[in-house]
Amino acid sequence: MPTTATAARSSTQRRRKTTSSRRDDEAPVIPILARKVREVEAKAQRGKLGPTNRVKFQVIAFLVREERARVKADTEITDAARAELLKRLDGVATILAKTAARDTSLIQLLEVDQATSPVARRMRRDWLLEAGSELPPDELIITDNAPKIAPVVPASLAEKQVIPASIEARQMANPFLAPDLTPRTSGDAPRRRLDGWELMGPLYKAFEIGAGGSAASMELPPVPEFDRLSPRGLEVMPHQSRFLEAVRTGHRSFLLADEPGLGKTAESVLAASVADAYPLLVVVPNVVKMNWAREVQRWTPQRRATVISGGGADIDAFADIFIVNYEILDRHLSWLSSIGLKGVVVDEAHFIKNLTSQRSQNVLALASRVRQQTRDPLMLALTGTPLINDVEDFDAIWRFLGWTNGEKPGPELMEKLDATGLTPADKAFYPEAREAVISMGIVRRKKKDVAADLPDKLVADLPVELDDEFGRSIRQAERELGARLAAKYRRIIEARGDRGLAAGAIDEDIVRLVAHGELEESKAAGSGSENVFTMVRRIGQAKAHLAADYAVQLQRSVGKVVFFAKHIDVMDAAEAHFKASGLKSVSVRGEQTSIARQAAIDAFNSDPGVGIAVCSLTAAGVGLNMQAASNVVLAELSWTAAEQTQAIDRVHRIGQGEPVTAWRIIAAHTIDTKIAELIDSKEGLAQRALDGQSIEPGSSDSVQLSALMHLLRQALGKA
Template identity: 65%
Template structure:
């Protein structure tokens, strides 16, 4: 019956094309997908491919080829689902049949991801689609008989060198003046370029995966921090009125002794900016390039003046009209790198600092490509350049977050160690097959320049920090609608679960099926822009809490003084500012769409103006780099999806210079998914602790908080049956 209906649908499409007069342009823009029979079209190709990936997962070996295949299957499945829902030329029965077959593919896909949870990250929205994935997508569509447009047939590689768009490139007049004054960059003979070492034991070993696993599994209780020298009086020398902590002076001493590459991963609030600037000063690494988030670039200019007053700094805004290309320190934010990367390569930098280096964790993103391209050009010309990656949260979701940072530092090149790291690994005398390799390899990478100190160890005089949850009841109409939406979501998950049970060919543990169903729901939620799902529900909860959170903030401000109010969404921030204004409190705001100068003026007003009681700040725009220690109380009106983002926000207040105990008040909507998310955030804080801080507790599966929240919803629904 389904075949007959699909055949009629194909005939209707054919007659429609005949009436259109052969409009080839329209056909090329909307290529026809054949659905004439169960063994024709895209879905059978997807079904065969997903079985191949499933088989690899069952054998415990999902290699790069099958990982790419997994991602392409998911992408095509989303496309086919969207087309089926939007296709007005098919009947409801035909549409239901197509969606049912796609659900079968989705079930196998989810089951495979449950076997190998590392596959889940390939489904994230920010995950890049590689050239190999684009080529495989093309080949699978061609195998299904789909007519592709010329643009789809040709896969154009995207090399870093070609990434900047030519018409966006600018060369400020100040740069031209510097180039004319010194048209030839002096060669750097401080260290000869190393030849590739002759390797014996490790020549044919794949090393990056063992190195990553060495951090994930081989800590042995040891903190990931290189040994630093005892600082001398020279290393402690700072401008009058400033004080350098012992841990900061140790870092400066290491740079003065000759070390040049660092992942400075001190916990937020321990003065990483000062350490980087003083290291540049003692090594004379000028001109110095500093790449930062937009929110902190003006603060970096101030810190240059504060810690190294004899050095000049310039900040690149827009097209660089007011740039001083003769300055010692050039500060640029990630967002405008595409306009300036051309001339930045020519300035002869002797050092480079990347602040909030976890911003470049996705190597396929354009900003990561620009940063890595600049780093490579600097290291090619000056092998002894000072390279520092600053981040208090180097690991957020997976141990792979290290990859781009290590590449920036010149420790790895793509998928293999560079000669510098390879030489040190050779000196260990071990291979990945030898007992003790993981501990030795981990220490080798640490000695390349990982520096990690915790507040409790190096700043014992820093006041305490605690997180306190404030449950609130959403008992109005909005609250009822949120609970109804959550109930509807649970019912949808139950229906998916029952369908998965009926489609399953073999017996599965309940937990495996629950994870498969939750993953399928999450995948569809990310692809959908409408309807009730976990993302829209969390946003509605934030909106519903906004007035209550603002009221509590007003009470705090009147009783304890200045307060930092954090939210994720603009409408929540708008509501909070309106409520606080009605309560007679003066506020300032930090948002993503502000200019750097205006944002800095808001920070200054909050820290220095006694009339300003509250700063209403965006979690993403103000959650990194800023100093808001005029307050000791933080209100988190909306929850983040990661423990790292929450910690970063709180540490805008809990940092060196803070004299009061810090309390972060999380506003939690009780009896909703909000409470589950809060619990999950607290339980997912272990990856960095294990990889960097010597914590040898059991490794948790790399699953997102969104996925785990859906799993809990479904588990609760099943328990109630």
């Protein structure tokens, strides 16, 4: 039986509920505003205030003003009730002010007097209808503003535009783009059942709440019976074949969100071939620009790729594929938008998630122009991490693909949503909406899902271009070293005579002798003079930022990564970059005590907050277990194949449940490329001698000696 105190409390609670209910009846929109402002506040506290929540903030602000004016003017409300309602509205306004203080870019939204965009007007209408308000007909039917066609090149970038001379030659050779004769639908799109609903927020929510373990990957065709795409010596893996079959059947826009190491680059290159999407533009981070050109040559050798650097003076204007990095795209917008692109690939597409950045606006403007010029262009967004902070990170990618325009779904997606027969008021709408978006072209596979397709251990080379002053000085130093070796060679030949050498031939014994002498001098000189060891160290320093940047992107895609470097300054530079990128890392170095080293390893293996282990090739290459990761970045090359193998095997060991990929960062057009080739040839020694594999025997010379001999032959014109 309840006590007197309990009964009194219950009576008080009933009175409060009754009073609150009466107040809600007098201003039913206030509880809705209170709930919505808490949602916005929670997002802002987590730093996840995307476009939809910014519109929500704006609508709350002007509804608070509308409601305050209505409450003050309503003569049927008692003074006490009016004071209480105004107090509650002030509470909502206070939360808005605190949120704006946290994100000052919101302050300008507080100054807007009315809902201007169709999205904001729909949101205001839906909330008022939820509150039971009666609205005039002109507020019930909301039409979209006529789309504005923004110029590809904004006025602020007009002076930066460059037109390479070779591009002018291409345009003169073919001054008219081939007409697109594909029949197009005429007239306005028919009105649909969901036209009056605000749908972007519900679409994001559909992904935020998930689907009970259902993977976000569209249904792909089965593996074809025959591989008709692979060039001689290569083979498309089954999971890649299924993606390419989807392209063959006519699908043209994809968010390809496979984990790194599953061959997204090769898939994209072959997809362009299947769709005949040439000329094709590929926008990439600088660190993978050279790798894209190499993959085009490997998988579609009949096609020509050109890499755009700087002002584009050296590009092949008649190429099929144009590869450009994000940083310099703004200089090339004008001519890229005029050559009739049939497709665009955006690698590491999460780079464009910030819609206010010039980088994102450049990519989206080009994509819009390509869709205007070409019916069904091939549009590929590649990223293992489409979502970094919030589900609204999808926004820019969906816009790039043409699935939405930021305010509402595009016609094809709208048709799929309409076909569900549901609205956002129905709980069942959200899983159906998620499936509708996925069917537009989201493809997501993990290594563990396609493990049978993959080798258990893969070394993937990523050539990078050192196109800054530091990189140019390295290549100059290589040429000077080669010239010095060639001068020694010629002096010996002149002193002893050619002894019957054929015209143009070189004496390999003298080449070895000169290279050996240089190697011994380099070992004796240490770091005080320019030699092969100091040169390789400088290459490592030049690659440090690019390698660290790639490791950051990799970590955000697949989780934990082990980063190996040979020199302390390269490790220091990498750790500084990881810290600046907001990633927690641990370090394993030679000068550490055994206790400190083990603590770092334990933290990497067990602490989910630790994303990267920065390890010394020499100090951490043996005896360590770091199988919490399945991806390794080799920022610098070792001088031995065994040292490289030992480093990779810190991850590739018993207990590892996923295929392991080692990403080897190689400086293109430098001795680094030759060293990588020599290391691979030494790897063949163990495969031949111990594993019984039939591999051609290579030289027994050390990598250092072979590298110097290569430089000398190159200087003599015989490499």
